[in-house]
Structure formats: C-alpha cells, structure tokens
Amino acid sequence: MTPDPSSNSVDDPLFDSGHHIFANKDLLKIGHVPEADRIVGRDDEISKLAKRLNGAVHGYSPENVMIYGKTGTGKSLVSRHVSQRAQNAADGDVDIGTAYLDCAEDNTETQAISSLAAKLNDESVTGITVPHTGLSTSKYYKLLWETLDAQFDSIIIILDEIDLMNDDSVLMKLSRAEEAGKIDCSVGIIAISNKIQYVDNLNERVKSSFQHKELFFKPYDANQLREIMFNREDAFHDDVLSDDVIPLSAAFAAQEHGDARKAIDILRHAGEVAYEDGADQVTEHHVRQAQQHAEKDRFRELVSGAPTQAKAALLALTELSVNSNDEAFLTSRVYDRYELICEHLDMDVLSVRRFRDILKEQAFLGVVEIEKINKGSAGGIHLQNRLIEDPQVVRETILEDSRLQDWARE
DSSP states (O other): OOOOGGGGOTTOTTSOSSOSSBSOGGGGOTTOOOOGGGOOSOHHHHHHHHHHHHHHHTTSOOOEEEEEEOTTSSHHHHHHHHHHHHHHHOOTTOOEEEEEEETTTSOSHHHHHHHHHHHHOOHHHHOOOOOSSSSOHHHHHHHHHHHHHHHOSEEEEEEETGGGOSOTHHHHHHHHTTTTTSOSSEEEEEEEESOTTTGGGSOHHHHHHHOEEEEEEOOOOHHHHHHHHHTTGGGBOTTOBOTTHHHHHHHHHHHTTSOHHHHHHHHHHHHHHHHHHTOSSBOHHHHHHHHHHHHHHHHHHHHHTSOHHHHHHHHHHHHHHHTSSOSEEEHHHHHHHHHHHHHHTTOOOOOHHHHHHHHHHHHHTTSEEEEEEEOHHHHOEEEEEEESSOHHHHHHHHTTSTTTHHHHTO
C-alpha cells in the first residue's frame, strides 16, 4: 500500500507538535546517570567506592566491592557514576573498560557472559564477532577473555541484583580470571544486592575468590529526596509544576524507606497523568494519583523476582491478613499457614529458621514490618509480622506466579 503523504505532515493533528508538560523526560528515567552535581547525599559513598577502584585508574588491580542497600538508595547510580569517572580519569596509557549487567534479566551463566562479551567488544578493534545466541558457555567465556585482552588493562564490571543470578560460577570465574591466567588485564567487580545475607549464602570457594569489601547505602531522608527532585526539575517545562508537587512526592517516598527511585517514579507518573488529563500544570491531585500507580509498580518489581518460597511465605501472611480482622500475626501462625500452602502445591517446606530469614529479608525490602512483643516471663519474646502493602494488591501480584495460581482455585 502506498502511504498517504498527508499522514507524514508535522502538522498531523493525531500527534502533538511538542510535549507541553515534559521538556526532557530522560532526566526521570530510572537508568539515567546524572552529572556529579545532580547526585545528592552520596558523597561519602562515592568517595569510598572510588578508593576501592583507584587501582584501575593507575593500571593495577581494583578491589571487589559488595554494595548493600534497599531499593532506591542510589547503589546502581553511584556504581555507574564512579565507574565512568574512573574510566575518564585513567592514566594516559591505561585503558579501562566498564560494563553494567542487570542480573534480573541476564540471570544464567551463559546469558551473563554472552552479554558482557557483547557489551565490551568493539569489533572494529578486536576483529571479534560475538553472536547473541548459539554458542556454548565455555566459548562465550573464551570470547570474553579475548575481547578483554585485546582492548583493556583493567575492567570494572557491575553486577546489579546479583542475588537473582542462578549460578554463583559467574562471580567466581570473573574474580579469578586474572589469577587463573585466563586474561592479562585486571578485573574489579561491583556486586549489588538488596539482601544483606547474600554473601553469607555463597559457598566457600566463591567467597575465597571474591575477596570483597562491603559498602552499605542508607535510605535517603525527606530533605535529600526533595533535593534530588529539585535537581531534576528541568525535566519539566517552566512553571508546569505547582509548588506542592515536589514536597509531596518526597514525602510519599520518605514514608516508604527513602526510596529515590519511587520519588522519581511518582514525579514522572504525575506529569503523565497531568498530560493525559489535558492539564496545563502538574498539581497535588496528579501526585496522589501517581503515588497509587507507583506503589503497585514498585511492589510488583520487588516481588516479581523473588524466589517462589519467598512468595509462598508472603502469600501465607497475605491470606491471614485478608481473612482476619487482625493486622499483625505471630511468626508461628504465619508458618502454619505457609505449611498448608506448601502441602497444597506440593512444594518443599522450609525449616522454621529459614522461614524466619525469608520474612526478615522481606522486612529489609520494605514489604513486611516485624515487631518484637514481650509476653512476660512466662510467654517470652515473640515476633509479629504485618504487611506494609495493601493485602489485596500483594495477593494479586503473588498469584501472577503460575506455580502459586492453584492456591487461588482452592
């Protein structure tokens, strides 16, 4: 079919000639790495990480770093920022490569290594072609080693959400590559996780190879969140934001454990809601609507990548919350419901100790709140668990997992 020339006109009424709300929406993207003067409240973390990577700048081995912190505390942002600065600051005869890998997407050994090889390879320099699929894991490793040796003296690899990686072999092989004689260049790894017990669960061989330093990111406070958003205010056209939009967005995010990602999400969603409403200005009303959307999106992101056992534990607490007038429940009571769910779905039942660890991990992520209660000398100290999120939203999200859907048909 021949296209109608009139449909290509810049004056086509079907499309806006320009966005009257956003001036530069890219500033509100989650993966956006802003300039140094836009990064708020992370000077100490930037300095500490830079010291660990300093070796790469001068041509010798950087240290491996394990970064912990809740969602939206700037872990990925700071890691990418410092890596870029190390690359730019390298001595004249030192070539540094950097690569960022989202382990939620590339969560198998083959996917991870093929992605790293493709990201780091400059075919015009190496003469190497890295196919997206079709090779064995060992061949992808060989391509990666050849790519690194052909281009770099040092390499900094960021493994984000490393706890979602299915195989610890990636961490061990990357950290041992130089020592094992696979490559001549040095490798520094920045591993990022929301789970403070991640390293504790690694086998001893991996721990021995990784030899990491730890860095912990605290949540942002309300003032820092406001400053973060004011630093991205130019994502909008002048005079589009009403005075209460940024303070309210920051207040919502501060209530949810200082999550800057959520604050930016709310701000972006508010602009989108205002645009869809045909409004000339983003107001408090749009922020409140955006907060509801962002809450569901944030929770879905947290839970979707969780192991099935963690989802079963949350489902147990959710079922109690939905079917009772109470809000908080003793761990023993939640565990009893969890056992019923596992039996119904023919799943292995974890020990009480491991079950408690899962609930603690969910508390760390801000999904569950755990409170100690003292029942006196006879009753002792117990833990009560409460969902922070709306139980119905939690239930709907968890039951998106096909393995748990049979429980809903009970």
